[in-house]
Amino acid sequence: MQIFRFLTAIFLWPGDFVRRRLRIEVEQDGGIIRSFVNMTFWGGICLFVGLRYFS
Numbered sequence: 001m002q003i004f005r006f007l008t009a010i011f012l013w014p015g016d017f018v019r020r021r022l023r024i025e026v027e028q029d030g031g032i033i034r035s036f037v038n039m040t041f042w043g044g045i046c047l048f049v050g051l052r053y054f055s
Helices: 002-021 032-054
Strands: none
Touching: 002 032
């Protein structure tokens, strides 16, 4: 169970970091900011890996 919490924390870290730096609470639409940043960050990493190793 502890490993899932650790993986979740790593997966959500980029968006949570940006949300905290902007001083936005989750209740103040911070979830939208966190989702956008996480999608952009992890999408960029997946795109880089895909283009680098699979094309």
